[in-house]
Amino acid sequence: MQGISGQSVNISIIGASGYTGAELLRLLSFHPFANIVAVTSRQFEGKAVKEVFPHLSKMKFENLMFENYKKEKIAEKSDVIFLCLPHKTAYPIVKELYETKKELKIIDFSADFRFKNPEIYEKTYRVSHTAKKLFEKVAYGLPEINRDKIKEKNIIANPGCYPTSVILGLYPAKSAGLIDTSFPVIADSKSGVTGAGRKSTIDFTFCEVNESFRAYAVEGHRHAPEIAEKLELKSVRFTPHLVPMNRGILSTIYFATKSSREELIEVYKEYYKNEYFIRLKENPPKTSDVAGTNFCDIYVTKDENTGLGIVVSVIDNIGKGASGQAIQNMNIICGFPENSGLNFPGNWI
Incomplete structure (x- = not known):
């Protein structure tokens, strides 16, 4: 070969x-x-x-x-x-x-x-x-x-699909030392139903999923330790949600930082400048932007009132x-x- x-x-x-x-x-x-x-x-x-x-x-x-x-x-x-x-x-x-x-x-x-x-x-x-x-x-x-x-x-x-969206969303900030690790990182993630696999259970039938939106594994999800290990973080608050769509993951991630919005953006541009499958966006991306692809679209900003860095990361969960x-x-x-x-x-x- x-x-x-x-x-x-x-x-x-x-x-x-x-x-x-x-x-x-x-x-x-x-x-x-x-x-x-x-x-x-x-x-x-x-x-x-x-x-x-x-x-x-x-x-x-x-x-x-x-x-x-x-x-x-x-x-x-x-x-x-x-x-x-x-x-x-x-x-x-x-x-x-x-x-x-x-x-x-x-x-x-x-x-x-x-x-x-x-x-x-x-x-x-x-x-x-x-x-x-x-x-x-x-x-x-x-x-x-x-x-x-x-x-x-x-x-x-x-x-894992959730860890991919969160790790890619946070890695440039973490590797550059821009995350204040004395505060927990919060990852709020939503996934389409294909993330549960192709299985027949009541929780994933049409009537249970359609016109509904729910959090699950709130007390602790098995992907949280994977995220924490790869990012070398002691404290990650990860909450997954099920959305009535076929495919896609959107993660909104919050972290304490002293860096400005402009500094965060420049760090992400530099880290991902040669990565074909990462697309940095000027506006928050949608799951439909990446459906059927291997792209991860990322938007980074900062809330000046709270001092929190904010990243929105979207992928196709089965892409x-x-x-x-x-x-x-x-x-x-x-x-x-x-x-x-x-x-x-x-x-x-």
């Missing part, structure tokens, strides 16, 4: 029948170097991609058949594997794939390897981790803050928050141009 030369890579998607799997298939249909060789699903085994996802009819992978997962078969024919499985179920698969073929490039969508050490994971997710030795072989897959480490590793922990970012990570570790298969505008309406 020689990405820079233009040679394609063989890709398998494990757990490909959910929203993130469908988005991977859609995005990879536009990727010049992607050759999908396997998609797995117990539920849809034996069915073609176009049967399960009619919107992908006439795309180049439409006739690919969903199959049951068999590690030796998948490992043998793959260069890159996307693992679209829930937390607590992904790490045994990562472990066995790594042990089967160590040169495999594995991009894990779960939270199972996102922390620096397994003890924080076990405390946050209340489960015993049985692949602890792999943590040293994993890079946290947020390219804008961790690109050099991503290039060195074959196992990538794709970040930059999941599948788009996973492809960006694949591009990095395979030596492709970073925007390969991701260079198109949003849906807007």
